[in-house]
Amino acid sequence: MYLLTIQKMTMPLSKSDRETLKAIYRLTRDGAAAHTGALADSLDVSPGTATAAVKKLAERGVAQHQPYRGVELTAEGRRVAVRAIRRHRIVERFLADMLGYPWNDADRLAGTFEHELPQEVEDRLFVALDRPATCPHGFPIPDLDTVEIPEMPPLYALEPGASAVVAVPGSTDPAVIKFLDDLGLRPGVHVEVQEKHPFDGPIVVRVDGKDRTIGERVANQIFVRIKPKGRKKRAKQQPA
Numbered sequence: 001m002y003l004l005t006i007q008k009m010t011m012p013l014s015k016s017d018r019e020t021l022k023a024i025y026r027l028t029r030d031g032a033a034a035h036t037g038a039l040a041d042s043l044d045v046s047p048g049t050a051t052a053a054v055k056k057l058a059e060r061g062v063a064q065h066q067p068y069r070g071v072e073l074t075a076e077g078r079r080v081a082v083r084a085i086r087r088h089r090i091v092e093r094f095l096a097d098m099l100g101y102p103w104n105d106a107d108r109l110a111g112t113f114e115h116e117l118p119q120e121v122e123d124r125l126f127v128a129l130d131r132p133a134t135c136p137h138g139f140p141i142p143d144l145d146t147v148e149i150p151e152m153p154p155l156y157a158l159e160p161g162a163s164a165v166v167a168v169p170g171s172t173d174p175a176v177i178k179f180l181d182d183l184g185l186r187p188g189v190h191v192e193v194q195e196k197h198p199f200d201g202p203i204v205v206r207v208d209g210k211d212r213t214i215g216e217r218v219a220n221q222i223f224v225r226i227k228p229k230g231r232k233k234r235a236k237q238q239p240a
Helices: 002-010 015-027 036-043 047-059 075-097 103-110 119-128 174-182
Strands: 063-066 070-073 163-167 190-196 203-207 210-214 223-227
Touching: 015 036, 015 047, 015 070, 015 075, 036 047, 036 070, 047 063, 070 075, 075 103, 075 119
Parallel strands: none
Antiparallel strands: 063 070, 163 190, 163 223, 190 203, 203 210
């Protein structure tokens, strides 16, 4: 029995294992355990399939599952999940920068072959791409030894006067992506919040010198990297 447990823990993780780890990582960013129902929805599988996947990961020592409480990642599980996210974002960058795929297609295509890449190929891709800081969607590519990815708030969380750089998930509805593209709100674009109406009202942002109005629902689907406010230089005093 002990030998069987060791064998399970040392077997390579499958594609579905890594996708499950990534989903658990995203669902537990707030520190709370993820319920298997939410995990099933995230992976687009049945609750029974999600539960079986969690049990398998728990046997591997990368997840912990408590009935009626949910699932969490172990320290090793978080490390593996972040590495899987890093690889996905590097492959997306390769598809967009070297093969010319639109940024909103890169997410879907990356998942078809990223899990088959040897680590040395991932490392060489990263160097060949000139060590990019973000994926084509605008999300950070974590360092190889990182165990936590910085959180990015939704655009709607910002207040007037805040400046930020836009990131848009690849899973966003294509109709929403087209709407944002028409407004100039693409990954990597700089925005500044001009107004935010109360009671879940729209937010007004300046994009490339133009004010754009976005509703609360759409603004919560856009994520941002907040730019720190620069210190204003003090004017030199003229001699008396």
